Amino acid sequence: MVRIAVDAMGGDYAPREVVYGAVLAAREYGVSIRLIGPPAVIQQELSRHQTGGLDIAIVPASEVVSMEEKPTRAIVKKKDSSIVVTTRQVSEGLADGMVAAGSTGAAAVAAQIELGRIPNVARSAIACVMPTAVYRPVIVLDVGANVECDAHQLLQFGLMGSILSQGLFGTKDPKVGLLNLGSEETKGTQLVQEAYRLLKGNKQLNFIGFVEGRDFPLGKVDVVVTDGFTGNVALKTAEGIAKMVSMMLKHELMSSVQGRLAAVLAKPAFEALKRRIDYNESGGALLIGVKGVCVIAHGGSKHTAIKNAIRVARDIVAANILKQIEWTLNLAATGSKS
Secondary structure, three states, X not given: OOEEEEEOOOOOOOOHXXXXXXXXXXXXXXXXXXXXXXXXXXXXXXXXXXXXXXXXXXXXXXXXXXXXXXXXXXXXXXXXXXXXXXXXXXXXXXXXXXXXXXXXXXXXHHHHHHOOEOOOOOOOEEEEEEOOOOOOOEEEEOOOOOOOOOHHHHHHHHHHHHHHHHHHHOOOOOEEEEEOOOOOOOOOOHHHHHHXXXXXXXXXXXXXXXXXXXXXXXXXXXXEEOXXXXXXXXXHHHXXXXXXXXXXXXXXXXXXXXXXXXXXXXXXXXXXXXXXXXXXXXXXXXXXXXOOEEEEXXXXXXXXXXXXXXHHHHHHHHOOHHHHHHHHHHHHHHHHHO
């Protein structure tokens, strides 16, 4: 049985929604859950649910890292915080993976300190799964762990993203693209030009060249490689556009009798669309490159998002993705030295 440690105190709706989502995951996915936080608080939330027959344990943690605190300082200072204890469950082999909502920075710092990086990985990255128009998700990395990257790090992101796409979605020979302001080979900064050459020259990748911001939502690529600054802007822009379109559509439909009638008739389609673009359905982003499965859920996650984040962690463990990354990066490093 896969064991997942969950920071019960992370996120805007913790601990109630986090505990609720963990209970759902234990019931639906058959995973073992370890909830981290103040025992009395967690037990009170668990008492709201039917947990008979479920493998759910409570691991004590006396402190909490808030969204307002500086991640590095807070992680170093609060050794008994729920996020540090959650990460330690994985580093000590007591859990196979972890899920944390709330401060992305705190989760990333805790993972870097407690887990460390996979051998030959220069930088870990945050990989985000985004919906596309063709029902095949795209993985974008980095979306926030590294504001600046060099060309070698971008190559490694491509390799790790390709493995992740194969392991999570069964994508055969994933198409990897490098985000740029144009698709022509001559465009872009010196950094992306150098990264282009490295990606194109790597035989382990199905590199299709530069892709633009409008390409990956249309499903033209399986993995998009970029630095954390650009990736985070792209991610937040996509989230904003999705909300804008939803608000505009709702306004137009509610502004007339005909529109309201159409809304009633099209309700099933609208519900299906909502599920496709809702971050609650994707679960969370993966901190990839560290020596442990670490899924970071949205700070506003409710029970559905937490449940799905646990599913993602379970799937990554089951697909043995970390071992594949270690083998691939070792092969790349050996090849570069020969």
